[in-house]
Amino acid sequence: MALIVQKYGGTSMGSVERIEHVAGKVASWRDKGHQVVVVVSAMSGETDRLLKLARSIAPRGNPREYDQIISSGEQISTGLLALALEKAGVPARSYTGRQVAIRTDDAHGKARIQSIDTERLLADCKAGVVPVVAGFQGVADTGSVTTLGRGGSDTTGVALAAALGADECQIYTDVDGVYTTDPRVEPRARRLDRITFEEMLEMASLGSKILQIRSVEFAGKYKVPLRVLSTFEDGPGTLITLEDSGMEEPLISGIAFNRDEAQITMVGVPDRPGIAAAILGPVGEANIEIDMIVQNVAGDSTTDFTFTVHRNDVERAVEIVEGVARELGAAGVRTAQDIVKVSLVGVGMRSHAGIASQMFKALAAEGINIRMISTSEIKISVVIEDKYLELAVRTLHTSFRLESAPLSG
Template sequence: MGIVVQKFGGTSVGTIERIGRVADRIISYKEAGHQMVVVVSAMGKSTDVLVDMAKEISAHPDEREMDMLLSTGEQVTISLLSMMLEKKGHRAVSLTGWQAGITTESVHGKARIKHIDNERMKSELAEGNIVIVAGFQGISEEGEITTLGRGGSDTTAVALAASLKADKCEIFTDVSGVYTADPRVVPAAQKLDVISYDEMLELANLGAGVLHPRSVECAKKYGVCLVVRSSFTDEEGTYVQEGITLETGRVVSGVAHDEDVAKITVVGMPAQVGTLSRLFNTLATHHVNVDIIIQSSYDAKASNISFTVAGSDLTHALQTLEVSRADLGFDKVEYEEALTKVSIVGAGMVNNPGVAAEMFRELAQQEISIKMVSTSDIKVSCVIASEYADRAVRALHSIFQLDAQEVAVVHGI
């Protein structure tokens, strides 16, 4: 048998007892003849604890030092899991991201993986060791510790699976697979047996927290067989693969929501050729990711440009705009927080006109105002006030006939 890469999230390794259960699961694969590479996150909410400690010192701690701090969470887990496997009679070796050969961009906080030197991992596997790798981290070409952003352990696992040409990559979490909506919000959400890369990528980008978007991008690019499963049961999970629709015969296959949204409006931008290019190049240079964009002109000389960013990026985006105000030539910046992007996704939407209209009609019946809209071939997204998010998700899930008869079970909360 070949290599299997598994990833266990923070909930799955949140206590010593749970680490013991994870070790038992790994051992069952090892004894079945697989070579095992395991990626783990920091235990429980320990990353949040580290962030809170840093913010007790500074509201805006140095990004390099934050990477140095946050990378320690995963190192705790890899050493404890390796000890547990040794105790249970199986040789294991723990590797930090850089020991595993993961080289990233020179960006702190949300670096991308550039390449992986997998020789160390292959050597350890050849010696019969179970390889335990710290997720979420790597090293830049300048020798600096970097992190991949929250949820980056998924990306680590899929990237390692691609590099090692693993048979499959299993992502273990606190739910049994990919659901038609977040089961914490919609207890009647249904688990899907299979989902296409494209639909999963849309759901992940739109706020479905079960998989990190970059991990799905990597899986699609390299054809990695990706499986989402529960750490707490032996239930079959959801397979993410090419060319599979979510549910045959359904127009809408899932509802996602992202509560980390802020809206920025740049007022009085010069109405000139190249204005949009200058504005968004400035934001991109400072690593501010922009989502929905709307331009509105109010006279021949000026226009307003509204766009959304992650709520966590709002302060940085506002600072970037203020510093660049003279060069860009705008009048002022307005912003709005506490927003949520609610989206419907489905490959069946391509050939079914009127889906967006039905979504807008249902939100209107729920007396929910829509602030911004974005569409693609397989999704429609609406930005709304966060106080209405749960109501909107449940209403859309119901109106598009996604409710299941049984209530979904979420472990570990």
């Protein structure tokens, strides 16, 4: 018998039929002898509907009132699922964040969980009752309802699993696990049985948007085994867990990519200390997120400085950088929007040399020019022309044999 926290997202809760389907899944886990605590999101579309109402009154209104309004979506879901569970013969009880209580700070709209009372939930489990907890929300010391920010229901699930000492936190979604890459780009993409927290962080932040990043960080920190699986198909999903030294790790777990970036290059910058700060400081102050940063030291006394930002931010960023370029006496600013970032991710590359050169060779063999390179301990990212995206992903997928499961050591 295990204690399992299951989180069902907005799509899984999207209609009366789907809610009844979720109830069936919960019932089947319970029938196998497990204790189940459920976390639910608002029905798909509901949070947007409420946000739209609030924004049409006051687009930048008091965040406390925004939270009071939008937290109701998850509250409704808890009641509906509890009704469906009881109808399916499973005793159940709905909980808002406050009723649990999930205590947070008072940073409305992006609150952080501070503590969770587990007493009532554990008593329910012991009594055979399934608690159905509203995701995405908590309560501040003032008694005000808080929300954790978009996708926060994943965080609620992981935090509850950590507080309850659950054996596993299962995140139910509309995909059946984490893949080696996007199956729409490489049909031979393979579902991973397991992946480490660190790899998942790199995969998620690089564009494989399955899990909220914060929840993965949280799961890693509290060592909560996290499983991503499908609400709509049966299957083992992908287990996200600690690195298991007793097992031969695959070299590479997957290939992530991101089409949303644009490249900005300041050319002919006088090469002296403080250039990076002079260029990126004003961009950061304008609340523009910077992803990759590369500085090429040229032979003469000038250098080229390149970074990437989200495409939506490129115009604002260029405006700022052109000002800086004039001050620094740089030769000019160039942008490129027809780019993609492709990343190899794998904890195995820490202990294996030659991954980078195998990657660059494979791309070169297909005539794909690399515009930018950035590396970390467990990933190598390259920026290439966007028309090569599919070719690059398939080439790397084949080169690193991702279509077949690794052999255990």
